[in-house]
Amino acid sequence: MKNDIHDLALVLDSRVRLVVIESWEEQRVLQTIGTLAVRRAQTWYTWNHIDGLSRLGFGADMDAEQDTRDAETALEQIRRAGEPALYVFCDVHPFLDSPRIVRLIKMLAMATEKVAPTLVLVSHSVPLPPELSRLAARISLSMPSDEQLAAIVREEATRWSEQNRGERVRTDNQTLQQVVRNLRGTTHEEARRLARKLIVDDGAITQEDLPTLNKAKFELLDMQGVLSYEQDTAHFADVGGLSQLKRWLSEREHAFNGDPSLKDTPRGVLLVGVQGAGKSLAAKAVAGLWGLPLLRLDVAGLYNKYIGETEKNLRDALQLADALEPCVLWIDEIEKGLAPEGGDQGVSRRLLGTLLTWMAERRSRVFLVATSNDVTQLPPELIRKGRIDELFFVDLPSAQVRADIFHIHLAKRELAVEQFDLAALAQASDGFSGAEIEQAVVSAVYSAAAGEQAVGNGHVLKALSETSPLSVVMAEKLDALRAWANERAVRAD
Incomplete structure (x- = not known):
C-alpha cells in the first residue's frame, strides 16, 4: 500500500483535478485514499448512487437538505462549495452519457485555482468520454508481489488450521511455489478467495489442485470467447519421441519460472511438421511439464464481418493472456489465420502486424507454442529469431x-x-x-x-x-517439407 499512497500523492501534488482509478478492489482503493487524506489532514467524501455524498475525515458536512444521491446534484453542490477536498465517486460511469454531468466534471477538472476540489472516479472500468480523457490522470493499484501472495496463502492456511483444531495444511514447497506463480495477476482479495478454495476442501494443497486453480483464475478474468482454457494438459510421458524438444524445454523451465539472475525469458517455439505427428500433443505437454495453465487461441474465431473487429478480438485475446501470466498460449495451425487470401481485404496482414508487435514487445511471461502443417504459407517475419526462440521440425516417428x-x-x-x-x-x-x-x-x-x-x-x-x-x-508434400526443414529447423526428435 505504501507505493500506492506514494503514487496517488504525486498525482495530487501535480494539481490534477480529475483522477481515475480502475480496480476491482473498491475497499482497498478507499482505504488507500483514506490513509493519504488522514496524513494530509484533508477532508474527503465518498459518493455512490445509494448513499449520495458522505463526509469522511476532517471538515464540515455538505448541505444535508439536498438529496445528493443524484450524480448531477452532487457535482453541482461540489462546484458551488469549492472546498479543497477529495471527492471519491464510486461507479459513476453509467451516468457519463449525460451531457450535463460530463460538463460539470469538465468544469471541475479545468479549475485553475491553487485550492480547488479534486474528483477521483473509482470503478472496475471507467471509460471517459473524449472531452474528459485528456484532463484526467489514471493510476492503478499495485498487484501483490510473490512475497505478498505467499503470505496470503500462509494466512489462509493458518486460518483453516485454527478452525480445525490445529491440524496443519498438507503441502510441499514446490507446489506452494507453483501456486504463488499461478496466482500472479490477481488482486489481493481474489488471491485470498482462490487460496481459500484450494485449502477448504481437504486441508491440502497438492499438484492435483493446480488445474482447478488455473481454471478458476481463467473464469475470474472472464476470458471466454476466442480464448479457451485447456483443462487436460498432457504430460511428456504421454508423448512419444521428441527428445530434442523435451531437452530444450527442460533447460529453459527454470528461466521461464522467474530466475532473478536471468534477464531474458523464453518467448516461444514454432512446431512444424507432418499432420498427426504429435505437434498439438507436444503443445499441451509444455504446459503439463511446466505446471502452467494452457490457453488455446482459436484463430478462426477471431474473424468478424465488421471492419476492425477482427484485429480487436486478437488484441483482447493477447491482453487477456498477458493477464493470466505465467501461462502457455497455444495457436494451432497458425497458417490458417495468417495466410493472406484474395478476399480478406488485408485482414490477415493486419492480424499478422498485431501478433508480431505483441511477440516482439511483450514483457509478460506468456510462452507461445504455435503449430503449423504448411510452413511455406507463413510469412518470414513470423519465424525469425527474437519473436520465437526456436523452430522445431516434427517428423514421422522412428x-x-x-x-x-x-x-x-x-x-x-x-x-x-x-x-x-x-x-x-x-x-x-x-x-x-x-x-x-x-x-x-x-x-x-x-x-x-x-x-x-x-x-x-x-x-x-x-x-x-x-x-x-x-x-x-501425400508422399510428395512430405518430401518437400522435409527438404525445406533440413537446413532451416531443429529436429524435435
Whole structure:
C-alpha cells in the first residue's frame, strides 16, 4: 500500500483535478485514499448512487437538505462549495452519457485555482468520454508481489488450521511455489478467495489442485470467447519421441519460472511438421511439464464481418493472456489465420502486424507454442529469431519411437502391453504418424470387441494393413517439407 499512497500523492501534488482509478478492489482503493487524506489532514467524501455524498475525515458536512444521491446534484453542490477536498465517486460511469454531468466534471477538472476540489472516479472500468480523457490522470493499484501472495496463502492456511483444531495444511514447497506463480495477476482479495478454495476442501494443497486453480483464475478474468482454457494438459510421458524438444524445454523451465539472475525469458517455439505427428500433443505437454495453465487461441474465431473487429478480438485475446501470466498460449495451425487470401481485404496482414508487435514487445511471461502443417504459407517475419526462440521440425516417428507410442496407447486402454510384440508392430507401422498408430490401436479394440475376443497382436497388425498412412497418400508434400526443414529447423526428435 505504501507505493500506492506514494503514487496517488504525486498525482495530487501535480494539481490534477480529475483522477481515475480502475480496480476491482473498491475497499482497498478507499482505504488507500483514506490513509493519504488522514496524513494530509484533508477532508474527503465518498459518493455512490445509494448513499449520495458522505463526509469522511476532517471538515464540515455538505448541505444535508439536498438529496445528493443524484450524480448531477452532487457535482453541482461540489462546484458551488469549492472546498479543497477529495471527492471519491464510486461507479459513476453509467451516468457519463449525460451531457450535463460530463460538463460539470469538465468544469471541475479545468479549475485553475491553487485550492480547488479534486474528483477521483473509482470503478472496475471507467471509460471517459473524449472531452474528459485528456484532463484526467489514471493510476492503478499495485498487484501483490510473490512475497505478498505467499503470505496470503500462509494466512489462509493458518486460518483453516485454527478452525480445525490445529491440524496443519498438507503441502510441499514446490507446489506452494507453483501456486504463488499461478496466482500472479490477481488482486489481493481474489488471491485470498482462490487460496481459500484450494485449502477448504481437504486441508491440502497438492499438484492435483493446480488445474482447478488455473481454471478458476481463467473464469475470474472472464476470458471466454476466442480464448479457451485447456483443462487436460498432457504430460511428456504421454508423448512419444521428441527428445530434442523435451531437452530444450527442460533447460529453459527454470528461466521461464522467474530466475532473478536471468534477464531474458523464453518467448516461444514454432512446431512444424507432418499432420498427426504429435505437434498439438507436444503443445499441451509444455504446459503439463511446466505446471502452467494452457490457453488455446482459436484463430478462426477471431474473424468478424465488421471492419476492425477482427484485429480487436486478437488484441483482447493477447491482453487477456498477458493477464493470466505465467501461462502457455497455444495457436494451432497458425497458417490458417495468417495466410493472406484474395478476399480478406488485408485482414490477415493486419492480424499478422498485431501478433508480431505483441511477440516482439511483450514483457509478460506468456510462452507461445504455435503449430503449423504448411510452413511455406507463413510469412518470414513470423519465424525469425527474437519473436520465437526456436523452430522445431516434427517428423514421422522412428521405429523405437513407434514402439514407445504403441506402449503408451495400449497402456492407456489398460491392455497387457507385455503380451504384444512391440518390435513387430513398430516394423509394420513404418511411415505411420502417432495419430495413425493410435487409431490403429482403437480399430483393433473395436474389432476384437465385435468378435468377443481379447485384443492381440493380430488385431493391431490387421488394422495397420488396412490403413494407408498420410506418408503414402501425400508422399510428395512430405518430401518437400522435409527438404525445406533440413537446413532451416531443429529436429524435435
